[in-house]
Amino acid sequence: MRFILGITGGIGSGKSAATQWFESQGIRVVDADIVAREVVERGQPALKSIQDTFGDWVLLEDGNLNRRALREHIFQSPEARQTLEKITHPAIRQSIIQQLQNAQSPYVILVSPLLFETNQHELVHHTLLIDTDEHIQLQRASQRDGQNAAEIRKIIETQMPRAQKQQLANDIVLNDGLLEHLHKQLKPLHLSYLQHAEQFF
Numbered sequence: 557m558r559f560i561l562g563i564t565g566g567i568g569s570g571k572s573a574a575t576q577w578f579e580s581q582g583i584r585v586v587d588a589d590i591v592a593r594e595v596v597e598r599g600q601p602a603l604k605s606i607q608d609t610f611g612d613w614v615l616l617e618d619g620n621l622n623r624r625a626l627r628e629h630i631f632q633s634p635e636a637r638q639t640l641e642k643i644t645h646p647a648i649r650q651s652i653i654q655q656l657q658n659a660q661s662p663y664v665i666l667v668s669p670l671l672f673e674t675n676q677h678e679l680v681h682h683t684l685l686i687d688t689d690e691h692i693q694l695q696r697a698s699q700r701d702g703q704n705a706a707e708i709r710k711i712i713e714t715q716m717p718r719a720q721k722q723q724l725a726n727d728i729v730l731n732d733g734l735l736e737h738l739h740k741q742l743k744p745l746h747l748s749y750l751q752h753a754e755q756f757f
Contacts (some may be wrong), residue, residue: 559663559753560656562680564671566718567711568697569688570731570738575667577742584661586652588668588676595647596621602647609639631710645674652679663753672724673716682752684745685725687718692733 565571575585595602598619606614606621610629616622630637656664656679668676677683688696690712697708722728729741 557756558656558659559682559749559756560680561663561665561749562671562677562683563665563667563686564669564677564683564721564725565686565688565731566693566715566721567669567708568693568695569686570696570733571667571669571686573731573735573738574684574686574729574742575665577739578665578746581746582661583663583665583746584659585665585667586655586659588648588652588666588670591651591655592644592648595644595651600647602644605643606640609643610636641674648674649676649679652676663749663756669715672721677724682727682749683725684727684729685721686731687722687728688731688733690718692731696733 563571563574565574575587579585594600596606597603603621606626610626614622614626626640630640652666656666666676666680668674671677671680671683693712694705694708697703697711698705727745729738729745731738
């Protein structure tokens with residue numbers, strides 16, 4: 557059994573910058589966002605369930621999921637969001653568990669924007685919040701994703717409030733946007749996680 561660290565943070569908080577640093581230290585990262593895309597790829601059972609539940613409009617002509625159309629649909633309907641989550645969340649969870657078990661590194665990281673919201677924190681031993689203020693979130697996410705401020709605010713509103721995440725997380729790193737500041741905070745945490753990991757063998 558390996559020590560599993562859960563990393564979370566709102567959209568544009570800098571989770572990717574943090575996990576890239578951990579990867580540079582030889583730590584394997586399982587990304588819940590990537591897993592969420594994998595489980596709805598063409599040929600996957602979850603995609604067939606989505607099509608059966610919502611209708612053929614959820615597919616593009618090439619048979620892949622029409623992510624934009626589905627995203628717009630569930631933003632307008634909380635019931636549709638819940639229905640979709642009932643299909644995707646078990647498949648995502650199963651794939652995450654498998655990848656965490658297969659990981660080969662001193663400890664392993666699960667990074668997920670919805671770590672607490674989807675109870676994925678139950679899969680980890682310790683949690684780290686990459687925290688930043690909303691102004692930086694909006695700026696960073698709009699530059700990266702090409703979405704406007706209103707769309708990003710909608711995403712922020714669907715995520716757990718920042719203050720609640722701060723209460724739940726074991727460790728918090730404040731990311732002001734400067735990589736050197738971020739890395740400086742991550743180094744001592746990494747050393748402490750290595751110590752935790754030694755107790756798991």
